[in-house]
Amino acid sequence: MVTNELGQQLHDRATRGDALSDEEQRQLNEWYEIQDRAEMEMLGLTIERGNIMPETVSLKQAKQQASQLALQEQLKLVMSIVERLSAMPLMEPTLKMEQQTRQARLAEVDAWLAECDAVAESIEGEFDAAEDLRQIREERASRL
Secondary structure (H helix, E strand, C coil): CCCHHHHHHHHHHHHCCCCCCHHHHHHHHHHHHHHHHHHHHHHCEEEECCEEEECCCCHHHHHHHHHCCCHHHHHHHHHHHHHHHHHCCCHHHHHHHHHHHHHHHHHHHHHHHHHHHHHHHHCCCCCCHHHHHHHHHHHHHHHC
16 A cells, blocks of 8 residues: 555656656556545545546536646646537527627617708708807807
């Protein structure tokens, strides 16, 4: 039986890139199996036909498990989740909603432009918008 201290030392050496002898590698693998079994018991996992099957895993437990992964493994996990979520048909309703929103806005703009045209037609005579703006500026400047 491999002690926890020896297993940690071997793990530390292996993760730093030190070469392990065949016996040390065997001991490290044994220690990993011991750690895996202890973790499965702690998380309420069972082994069924060679597969590890969670009975139930909460978000908190998943976060705890993910935090124990090496940084590269955490990134792989994130990419796996992103790929799985990207493959889900959630994008279609979003695109439909965007199209409906865009059409509703265009209808509002068309209605507003029609209203502007009606107001412009109701004004008799000719008018010069630039001249009107100059007059407004002059009036404001004279008040100051």
